[in-house]
Amino acid sequence: MLAVVKTGPGADNVVLQAIARPRALPGTAVVRVIATGICGTDVHIAHDEYGYEAPVAMGHEILGEVVEVGDPEDVAWIGARVACETYYSTCEVCEWCRAGRRNLCPTRRSLGSFEDGGFAAFVRMPVLNLHRLPATLGPLDGVLSEPLACVAQCLLDPPVIDAGDSVLVTGPGAMGQIAAQVAQAMGGRVTLAGLARDSERLAIAAELGITTTAETPPADSFDVVIECSGSAPGAAAALRAAKRGARYVQVGIFGRDVTLPIDLVLYKELTVSSGFASTAQSWRRAMALLAQGAVRLAPLVTRRVEITDWQLAFDAAQAGEGIKTVILGADSAV
Incomplete structure (x- = not known):
């Protein structure tokens, strides 16, 4: 599958290339990407201003549909429209993980920077980090769930x-x-x-x-x-x-x-x-705000591009054009 990959130091080392389609492992799900928003962090990664481990498929503001799970007990997730926490893994034993602050884990590995992210057709992520979206949301509203959870972490917790x-x-x-x-x-x-x-x-x-x-x-x-x-x-x-x-x-x-x-x-x-990134609690608050209609996200998606036009999306984000530019999944219908 095609993915936008950070291959090494320098802004020129962000390229569109073929990578292997992920498969579900125990405790994980494979999500078909509907759309992934471009965050300022993605621009910082492109310019080596934020930590990453190359090569890595970029993108962490992911909206998608679960298509595969690694454990039979997780089969109820199949077909669910989801957004996800950005973590792929944390140590679970440090003082911050033990206090429920996995966002501060020193060994945290996140999607789009240390594990392959959502600027691709499919992405693998832990089932633990999935969040079902309220049924009332429009087709692309959920792509801003992750930024909303980050704001909730800063303002509500x-x-x-x-x-x-x-x-x-x-x-x-x-x-x-x-x-x-x-x-x-x-x-x-x-x-x-x-x-x-x-x-x-x-x-x-x-x-x-x-x-x-x-x-x-x-x-x-x-x-x-x-x-x-x-x-x-x-x-x-x-x-x-x-x-x-x-x-x-x-x-x-x-x-x-x-x-x-x-x-x-x-x-x-x-x-x-x-507040750095998000926690499970800030995600619960974000989902509640969406379900109550207290926050409207759809008007903030001002541009959508195909993955083959990813450079246009990055340029728009860096130039501050519009509000949120999203890269559509390979077979997205939105």
Whole structure:
């Protein structure tokens, strides 16, 4: 089968090539890929700014259908439409795994970076990490389940927003759009901030009922600031916009060392938190938000491409075009 593979160091070493179709092993399932979203992490992997082990088929925001299982007791999964946690394996014995924080396992191996991922026709993954999608979802809604679970990890475990809080979200990409919706579902009075060039993205958020701005956020104005741009200017703007005693939540990945006015954390007594990837609990929260209709994901899928046009998808993601670009599975009908 064809797959988008990171073959080694350098952005030129991301290629479309044939790899073996996976087969189910004990404890695993083979999923036919319907679509896989391009994440900022994929762009970072392409440019060697995020850990990986080459060669590896990329892609971890996977929507698919289970077609094969390795154990007879898992046969009920056959035919299920699923999204998946990004882990392929963790040690299960370290202090973080034992505490239910498998996302922090030092030996964690994840799909799309250390194990073959979803930019392919089929992908193998542990049954333990599968999540059935609510039947009410549209054809491509589930492709954003993994980013939603990551946002839930940042904002809901534990909750960082109280009803009535003024909330600033910086960066109107997929993570910012989802974070804004989750913050609003928590009762926050949300403003999503972008740049002048983000007008189309901000318009989509406005249609979803989110207040938006392309202006510099006012200083000392927000109870909670959520940084989703993954840029130093965005983070600096969020720190300056936070009130004294406010909370700063880092969601975006910079991919490199950046310079920030970090003394503001001290001067304002800010509480700083984040969340890396997702946990089983954050996935349960994500599925509940979808089932309740509290978060709408379909409008965020702004471009879909065939796997043979994967370079167009990567270029769009790197250029910040649209919100979420997805690569379709080889025989996808969506």
